[in-house]
Amino acid sequence: MNRCLIGQMGHVALRSSDAQASIDVATRMLGLRVTGEDAGTTFLSANRNHHELIYIEDDRNGVDRFGLVAADEDALDEARHRVAQAGFPIVADEPIEAGLGRGFTFVGPDGFVFEIYLDMPQSVEPALGFGPDRYGHINLHAADIVGMRDFLVGVLGFMVSDVIGDGELYFLRCNAEHHGIALGKGRGVMHHHAWQAQSIVELGKLNDRLDAARRRALWGPVRHGAGHNIATYFAEPGGSVVELYTDMEHIYDPHRPANTWPTEDGRWYNRWGVYIPAEFRDYGIPPITVARGL
Ligand SMILES: [Fe+2]
Numbered sequence: 001m002n003r004c005l006i007g008q009m010g011h012v013a014l015r016s017s018d019a020q021a022s023i024d025v026a027t028r029m030l031g032l033r034v035t036g037e038d039a040g041t042t043f044l045s046a047n048r049n050h051h052e053l054i055y056i057e058d059d060r061n062g063v064d065r066f067g068l069v070a071a072d073e074d075a076l077d078e079a080r081h082r083v084a085q086a087g088f089p090i091v092a093d094e095p096i097e098a099g100l101g102r103g104f105t106f107v108g109p110d111g112f113v114f115e116i117y118l119d120m121p122q123s124v125e126p127a128l129g130f131g132p133d134r135y136g137h138i139n140l141h142a143a144d145i146v147g148m149r150d151f152l153v154g155v156l157g158f159m160v161s162d163v164i165g166d167g168e169l170y171f172l173r174c175n176a177e178h179h180g181i182a183l184g185k186g187r188g189v190m191h192h193h194a195w196q197a198q199s200i201v202e203l204g205k206l207n208d209r210l211d212a213a214r215r216r217a218l219w220g221p222v223r224h225g226a227g228h229n230i231a232t233y234f235a236e237p238g239g240s241v242v243e244l245y246t247d248m249e250h251i252y253d254p255h256r257p258a259n260t261w262p263t264e265d266g267r268w269y270n271r272w273g274v275y276i277p278a279e280f281r282d283y284g285i286p287p288i289t290v291a292r293g294l
Contacts, residue, residue, distance in 0.1 A: 004157040005075040005082075006174040009135060009181075010067035010120070011051050012193045013096075015058035015288050016238035022055050025236045029209050030195060030244065031131025035123045046195065050099065050121040052135035053193070061239035062288030063190045065096060065105070065113040066138065068156075068174075069120065073102075079116050080104050082155045109147040110140075110188040111287040130205060132195035132244060137179050139194070139243075141186020141284055145170070148183055161251060162226040165263030171226050178227040178249040189284030192233065194243035203232045206244050210234055219277050225268040226261060239285045 016022040023042050026032045035050050036043040043051035056064055070076035084090055088106045095103035095117040103117025142148040149170050152158040158172040161179055171179040184191070197203060203221045210217050218241060220232030229248040236242050261268035269276055285291070 003071070003075075004159060004174040005071055005079040006068045006116070006156055006158070006180070007071035007075070008069040008175065009137060010069045010117070011049075011053060011135060012066055012138060012190075013054035013056065013064040014238055014240065014285070015056045015060065015062045015064050015291075017058060017060050018237045019055045019057040021237035025215075025242075026053060026055070029206065029213065029215065029234070030242060031129065031206075033126055033131070045123060046126070046132045046134050048122050048125055049134075050123045051097075054097075055238070058288070060288070060291050061285045062291035063112060063285055064288050065115055067095070067100075068114060068116045070103070070116050070118050073118065076102060076116060076118055079156060083108075083116075086151070086155050088151075088155075109151050110143050111290050112140075112190075113287065113289075130202070130209075132197050132202070134196050135193065136177065136196045136245065136248070137181060137194045139182040139184070139191045141184050141189050141191050141281070143186065143188030145183055145185045152181060152183075159254065160258040161249075161256075162259040162261065162268070164226065164261050164268050168263050169226070173251060176250045176252055178229070178251060182227075186281070187284065187286070188290065189286050190240060191281070191284040192241035192243050194231070194245055196248070197244050197246045199246055200230050203230065203244055203246065206234075207232060218283075219275075219280060222269075222273075222275075223271040225265075225271050226259065233280075235283055239283065241280075241283045 032044040040057035044053040090106045092105040095115040099121045100117040101119030105115040162171040169184045218233040229245040231245040
C-alpha cells in the first residue's frame with residue numbers, strides 16, 4: 001500500500017501587507033498566541049507546538065510556504081526521493097526555519113513552496129483562555145487541480161476521502177482526520193486555513209468576538225457534507241479566509257472508498273440549508289513568487 005509519507009499538517013507561513021492587523025486578528029479573534037518574533041516574522045500557535053502559523057511582513061499578500069510533518073525518518077527520506085524523481089525543484093536540503101529538525105524545501109505544483117520536516121520545537125503550555133486546539137487543514141483553489149492531486153496522492157501518498165462531481169473538488173487526508181488538504185479548481189490560490197475547535201459553542205463565541213469588533217463573519221456556522229464538519233469562516237486582513245471547525249469525520253479504515261457527491265447536490269457543502277455566499281470564492285492568496293510576478 002502507498003502509505004502517506006506525511007503524518008501531520010504542520011504549519012502555514014503567510015506574507016501580509018498589513019502583518020500587524022493579521023496578527024491582531026489571529027490573536028484577538030481566532031485566539032492564537034505569539035510564541036516568537038524575529039525581524040518582521042511572527043510565530044503563532046494554538047498549543048505547545050512552537051508555531052502553526054507564521055506572518056511575515058511584506059508589501060503584498062501571499063503564501064510563503066506550507067510546512068508538512070513527515071510520518072517518520074524513513075518517510076522523510078522517501079518523500080525527498082520521490083519529490084526529486086517527480087521533477088519538483090528542491091531549493092534547500094533543510095527546512096526554512098531554524099529548529100525544525102531534518103527536512104527539505106521544494107517548489108510544488110502551482111508554485112507553492114513546501115517544506116517537509118521532522119520535529120517541531122515545543123513552546124510553553126498556553127494559558128487557559130479562548131482559542132482553537134490546533135491547525136487542521138488548508139483549502140487550495142488550484143490552477144492545475146490534476147497536477148496538485150497527482151502530487152499529493154501519487155507522490156506524498158495522501159488518501160482521497162471525498163470527491164465532488166467529476167473531479168471538481170478533492171478532500172485528501174494524510175492521517176485519520178477527513179482532510180488535511182482540500183482542492184478545488186480555481187486561480188492557483190490558498191483559499192483558507194482551518195483550525196479545530198472543541199465544540200460548536202466555540203464557533204458561536206468567535207462570531208460574537210467578530211461582531212463586538214465590528215468585523216463580519218463570511219459564512220456559518222454551517223454543517224458540511226464532505227467532511228461532516230461544522231464550520232464558520234471569516235476574512236483576515238492578509239486576503240485569505242480563516243475557518244474554525246468542529247466535529248470533523250475521522251477515518252480509521254485505510255481502505256474506506258472515497259465518497260462521491262454529484263456537484264449539483266448542495267448537501268456536500270451545506271447540510272443545513274442551501275446558502276453559500278456568492279463572494280466566498282473571491283478570497284484567496286497566491287504563492288508569494290506568483291504575487292511578485294516571478
Ligand atoms: Fe475547510
